[in-house]
Amino acid sequence: MTAAAAGLIALFLLLLLVCVKPLGLYMARVFEGQPVWLTRAGGAVERRIYGLCGIDPRSEMDWKQYALALLLFNALGTLAVYALQRSQAWLLLNPQKFPGVSADSAFNTAVSFVTNTNWQGYSGESAMSYLTQMAGLAVQNFLSAASGIVVAIALIRGLARHSRATVGNAWVDLTRCVLYILLPLALLLAVALTSQGVIQTFSPYRDVTTLEPLTWQQPRTDAAGNP
Numbered sequence: 726m727t728a729a730a731a732g733l734i735a736l737f738l739l740l741l742l743v744c745v746k747p748l749g750l751y752m753a754r755v756f757e758g759q760p761v762w763l764t765r766a767g768g769a770v771e772r773r774i775y776g777l778c779g780i781d782p783r784s785e786m787d788w789k790q791y792a793l794a795l796l797l798f799n800a801l802g803t804l805a806v807y808a809l810q811r812s813q814a815w816l817l818l819n820p821q822k823f824p825g826v827s828a829d830s831a832f833n834t835a836v837s838f839v840t841n842t843n844w845q846g847y848s849g850e851s852a853m854s855y856l857t858q859m860a861g862l863a864v865q866n867f868l869s870a871a872s873g874i875v876v877a878i879a880l881i882r883g884l885a886r887h888s889r890a891t892v893g894n895a896w897v898d899l900t901r902c903v904l905y906i907l908l909p910l911a912l913l914l915a916v917a918l919t920s921q922g923v924i925q926t927f928s929p930y931r932d933v934t935t936l937e938p939l940t941w942q943q944p945r946t947d948a949a950g951n952p
Contacts, residue, residue: 785891794895819854841869
């Protein structure tokens, strides 16, 4: 391991340690429904989501109901990401005219992103439209992370509430996790990336000549033509 790599790991661990207490306390307040500074801006949105979805934020679930809610939520997410990949050829934001993803690859990718493993058996820039990457894969990066976080929260509640039969409300936890934790972090990171010149555009791909020449070597194939 190089000194630069070791220094990067050390810096990451240091930042992680510094964030433990303030971020942990903030998350605890969010999941306990206590007011935080973001609820002033997001409280109306949160209540609107509950109203549209018919959710009573005061109602709590036992562990079986909580688990079933998460399973249903992620099953619907899997179907949505799968359908989006299969139908991208007929949808908007596909300037490269990519065809629909094959059934096996679409299923593999959908399950992978919903389970937050993000294993990719394809090259995103040559297979996925802008819409698929934004409305499917990027959304699941949020929702799968939220699912993992609320599972940990439910486990903590189960240990802390040993004399109670409920572990919270899965729909409320998911909503608060996305609104008050994941979206603000994404906004901060988006500003940081934009400041460094990272560009996102809906335009078709452009062919450019780089300053450093790129040498391409054809992959070797067997008798059947497979790499």
